[in-house]
Amino acid sequence: MPHKAKNLFSLARGKVRASWNPRNLYNLYKKTDFLRDEKTLFQKKWASKRELRAYHGEHIREGTLTTQIPKKLQGVVLPLGDDVTSEGIMANRFDDQMLEFDAEGNKKLKTPFAMQTFVHLEKRLDFAVFRSMFAASIRQAGQFIRQGNVTVNGVKIKHASYTLKPGDLISVKPEKVLFAAGKAKPSVEEAVKIDNRQIKKYNQYIKKCNDDPEKMWNVRLDKIKKREAGKLMDPKTQMQLQKANEVAFQAMLARLRELCSAAIFEDLITGRDEFLKTQTDDTKVLGEKLLKLIDQQFPANGADPVAPTAEGFLTPEAVIELLNERSTKLAQEAETKAEAAVEGSAEQKKAETVRSNANHLIEQRNKNMAGIGSKKLEFAIHPKDINHVSSIESPHTKNIVSSCLISRKAEFAGVEERKVVYAARCLIQEMKTNVADSIHDSYNEHQQKLLNPSVQDTEVNPRWLQLLGPLREKIDAAEAAENEAEVAQEFPWQKKHLYGRQDISKPYFTPWRFRPFISPSVIYPHHIEVDFTTCSAVYLRDPVARPGMSEVISPFPLINHEFANLYYIKK
Known part of the structure; x- marks a missing residue:
């Protein structure tokens, strides 16, 4: 059984967990150098072990983890002479911790063997599900496994500690992946509160439009122009414009040739x-x-x-x-x-x-x-x-x-x-x-139409005021709790449903959206091939260490792993 979760994301303790929780970003941001020179060797080893254990297998008992730590760390070493890198490249990409000198005095990249200390955890099924971005945390990945939502090679596995072999196919139910990566579903009270706040702002906007239509029409046009100008700066939009421009240019050349x-x-x-x-x-x-x-x-x-x-x-x-x-x-x-x-x-x-x-x-x-x-x-x-x-x-x-x-x-x-x-x-x-x-x-x-797609009339469109409609009434939370389908209104910003509850049968936000602050925590692994369309992944091989990099994902530098490794191999 895993350890119970007791205030895992405490801002006071400041530990970084294997999770997409946004508090991790703050804890990682305020993390200071805990390996100060005035500490003894044992204090540095203990501090490193304490920080790394919060991220690597904090739900596993210490005794179990200690017995599984590999005594010999393996890695990939390039042939003699191939791992020598020019100083210009190394100066831009690597710090001094990742550099060393060989017997001839050439500067070369260090192979971070110490980061392989927790490599055995990456072979576990729950870690593989989390690394494949099918779960928001290690604990949630273990929950999916124990509930029977994960299969390996078509066989349902309910043990989070199941050891994967190279070539194993991992599959997770898509509904669980949508739940893990999706925004949290608001309760009826929260949805009504947000909708009423939006209704209040919308009624204020309608009153302004009725009082001074010309002014609000110009404000609307200015917003449209700024929005379109912002879209033109988007790289995807620029690529689409280039393709459309090329199509139109080739069509013009074809007409001129004919x-x-x-x-x-x-x-x-x-x-x-x-x-x-x-x-x-x-x-x-x-x-x-x-x-x-x-x-x-x-x-x-x-x-x-x-x-x-x-x-x-x-x-x-x-x-x-x-x-x-x-x-x-x-x-x-x-x-x-x-x-x-x-x-x-x-x-x-x-x-x-x-x-x-x-x-x-x-x-x-x-x-x-x-x-x-x-x-x-x-x-x-x-x-x-x-x-x-x-x-x-x-x-x-x-x-x-x-x-x-x-x-x-x-x-x-x-x-x-x-x-x-x-x-x-x-x-x-x-x-x-x-x-x-x-x-x-x-x-x-x-x-010109491509660059200015929203050229509109500067005169006020009378139909615009008609489309805004009358003032909206606020939603009663008590009535919404009893029957939200009848209470929900038709709004310009959403259809006839409460905020985030388009499909009340789903356990996540509908229409589906990514959970906030997800991008900094998502890292694509080297040793796993992921297919998000089928919510499946192939465990290609065990993670290895190479000159200048390690395939074991960790938010901590090499020096912390070296001290943690010294702590575990003391016997």
């Missing part, structure tokens, strides 16, 4: 007004000019091209003049931005580049129109346009697109026909640029 003049030309001819409705104002103007130019040169009914003397006839020179005016306006705006920007800044350089490109386009268009009949000018043909033209089904559309985009200069009847084709090419190229810019803009808009 983009070609022939596809836009076909959509314009077949869709006409429907296609132009989906475009920007600038693209609509260009598309209308292109349609008029094409209808003049390639009538749909098979008639002859429209004569230049007809009313409202659009000449290629007028198209080039329109494009030049558009480029001139763009150059002037860029020049204004460059003058207003700081000298040598990125904004000034970008504006100057835009102005230079616009002026170059004007010069190039005028030069090409002047030399349209010379032998030097040749229409460039893009492979994407050739591939797309072959997939066009309509003969009329295919004739227009192929004539304007993939026909050679020699295939045209005269200079005027070449001018029409060149003007059409200039228009479709500008439309393609606008479509590419819209793809870039949609990608940038997607980026």
Whole structure:
């Protein structure tokens, strides 16, 4: 039978236990050096033994533990020369207690054999259940075992001192693991007290919202912005944003790779007004000019091209003049931005580049129109346009697109026909640029939504006040004790149940949460492989000592284990 628990977590005694109790953190924090120089050797051994016994097997009788202490401590020693470590690494990772010098004067890592003093305890079933993080303490692990909630290799074991062998499979009932690692279930009185406190604060909030809705709406928006900004700093959120950004970026590249003049030309001819409705104002103007130019040169009914003397006839020179005016306006705006920007800044350089490109386009268009009949000018043909033209089904559309985009200069009847084709090419190229810019803009808009997902209206939403509802009545503790299912109300922060008692049949907090202050006490063992999805673990092997480390988990340094080992091997 284990010792009775008598004030195990006393803050006055300050002993550190093998438990997840938060008082251990305070006791470990205030722990002072109990191996002072003025103590005798026996006092140091006794003090070390006293502190270590509080953590290692405090529920086992002293006589039983003393007989089980191994007389020879075993460890793993690396081959000669492999355990010599550079001084730079050792200076950052290890203190002087873990360093020693060999016969040649080389500094090397010490193998902490003394930490193997309590290695036999790690072979016990209750210690293995605790190390596997299936129980909150050694005593609770023993309780689970004695109640028949633990099996070894499929066989129910009810002895906490059962010695494990390498390869043994340990399984614990999941309900017991949830109980051990979960937050404590509050009583009805505690839950009512917390809920009433929350109801009081919620009623105060509703009164403030009704008195000054605009102010409270702005406070709400500020909280949302701060919360979203905090989420962006979370590493997991940053990883998700990077993945979403990569997906959107690859989608943008795929759309740009598929983009070609022939596809836009076909959509314009077949869709006409429907296609132009989906475009920007600038693209609509260009598309209308292109349609008029094409209808003049390639009538749909098979008639002859429209004569230049007809009313409202659009000449290629007028198209080039329109494009030049558009480029001139763009150059002037860029020049204004460059003058207003700081000298040598990125904004000034970008504006100057835009102005230079616009002026170059004007010069190039005028030069090409002047030399349209010379032998030097040749229409460039893009492979994407050739591939797309072959997939066009309509003969009329295919004739227009192929004539304007993939026909050679020699295939045209005269200079005027070449001018029409060149003007059409200039228009479709500008439309393609606008479509590419819209793809870039949609990608940038997607980026802004990722970084600012909760952009809301600054005006007060009247439905917001309606959703807050009326003032809530406090819960009566006496009525809740008799029938808590009827007394519980529907709150914005929880469904129709009392605080932490969503499922009253469970012995732990529901909806389930981790117990507080659990993370500092959870240490993953080297010698056990744990699977939390099935609440099972495999005892791989006995813990060993290696140069610079020991697989026996302990909150105390090596010097304490050395004195404790000296105490136990005195005979």
